[in-house]
Amino acid sequence: MMNVPLSQVKLGDKLGEDVLTPHGGVLFHKGKIVTSRELDIMQAFLVSAVIVDSPIAAAVKPKGESQPESNQSKQAVSSPLQDEYEKTFVLLKRAFSQFNPGFPFPILDIRTQLEKLLQQLPSYNVLTFAPRSFNEEDYWLHNSVACAMTSYLIAQWVKLPQKDWMQVALAGLLHDIGNIRIDRSILMKPTKLTAEEQEEIQRHPLLGNQLLKNIAALNDGVKLSALQHHERVDGSGYPLGLDSSLIHPYAKVVAIADIFHAMTLNKSYRKGASPYVVLEQIQSDSFGKLEPSYVRIFIEKVTQFHNGTLVRLSDDRVGEIVFSDAMHPTRPWVNINGEIINLSIERQLHITEVVR
Template sequence: MKKTTPSAFTSLTDHQIDALLDTIRNGNAIQDHTPQIAVNEKLVDISKKIDDASRQMEEIFDIVAKTGVVPISEIKNEILPVIRHAAEIPHIYHLFYELKAQDEYTYRHTVCVGIISTLIGKWLNLDQSELNDLTLGATLHDIGKARIPANILNKPGRLTQEEYIEMKRHTVYGYRMLKDIPELNERVALIALQHHEREDGGGYPFSLRSEKIDELAKIVAIGDVYHAMSSSRVYHQAEPFHIVISQMQNDVFGKFDPKIMLVFLYRIMDSLVGRRVLLSDGEEGTILMVDPFEPLRALIKTGDTLVDLRLNRGLRISRVINDSIVGV
């Protein structure tokens, strides 16, 4: 490894490193001690349930396209229990890998954004009423796409300007479908309307700025973008994990609510504590600690050296090394 300043690299004895690791473990920084085989079994089970829920969402979209009626009871009884179950799984990094969409993107996307948004809501300590509205609204955030013509929705190439304008109308279509359903809180409809709005006013459909955007819609915006960037579609190759979270960190100020985004990034990175990573200089190491205010600038152990990425700004995590997950 190329040496830089002494403040960025600290050589420790084996005893000191062991003591530090003990301190981290006692503080619950390394939280997941579940055997890998048990993790895999849980993920296989939830992945199947997500696949089934995604197929059900396809049927629901078809019903909405034909009738204009959103079957709320079916969604609450069949889809939301799967989302809530997935959001209870503690193996966040593995779970997010399973959420990647590889086919039928539109329908799987709705389920996965529901899961990611529910997790964020839990991390923000939303009360149960808000969390319920968030889970339902996130699952229905793209329901307006049921009104978008299939030749636009499933077009493999770049949309024309007219097609793109029509695609953006899914936010308004969804709001109109949901706003008058008696058993729904208006915030559920606002999620459909506002999840493409951005903090700086650069979003759509109304170019709203931060103070005018519902907090639940801000949460779903983050889940929506994370899953979209992480998933393969006909016209978009899935971005690697480190590229996705790096880009999202770059957008902390301007596009997304910084408080919500930092919580999201911290919890993802904190789930990687104890995992091996490849650094941008080619060195491999293990994540020991994550700073809540700079989640990507972790403390890394390489050999008998500690590398603090907060102090070495020219170094970054290039890839997560995982023997049981390919292509991360």
């Protein structure tokens, strides 16, 4: 291994040590094979020299040739994750449609299927996952399944005890169960709700809590999440206007997952928003609305491993995320045909769509 000026680094060289940014972040890890893409990025970061190992030119494609498809680009095709997601969705839809207080709720079947889904989470990407098939009338059910997956991850990230993780996932899955008692024409209305309709919608947390209260397999956190997922830490939420000290930790987790998926999933009357735009909205809402420590960790985690993701900017250009700045996690650096766009500086631009 030797220290080589960047101008002398050749395509196919293998990095012998991590390449760091001026602020100490890891730009490329030891063992990375240098292609023209890596050279462009290192030049943009003003890297002057790197430690290189032996060249492996055969592993490199010339600039302009297609690169191997990323894991993220494969996520939309059939996969065990998608299969278990669809089974969970179908089971939840059937359970909700057949719900009757006179008959037992199939909570054990739901939990068993949810466990199978959660086993696939190593391949779940919060920012890029989308259901393989999606009927917009079933939006709130898709929201529930997605919330279960994301809430399970957040519970781990914020270091809730392991015994709580499955219950938090169930809280995410069942948080909107009160909607089965809401008039469907109101629930699916594509135009602005009247004051009376809004009041009806805001009954669903109370209704959900009532529906879950006698299910012994659920702990109090799950039942309170159905009641409290629209409460806000400053007391501005509903239905009870509770402040942070009275909101259960499960409900604080589910609130973040619910807002994220509610804004990024398609509805009958509007297309889902860019996950990066939504993250910025959640970040701003954390000041006085959402649990700020949970929001910070959520944003850090979901933006941490997305180098290589193709995104569309607000000026309609498509580029590849090449670096995520820990200080500005929702505004990464994007490579567009060799030009590096630092979105933390180019504030007039933002990511509107994750292409793959």
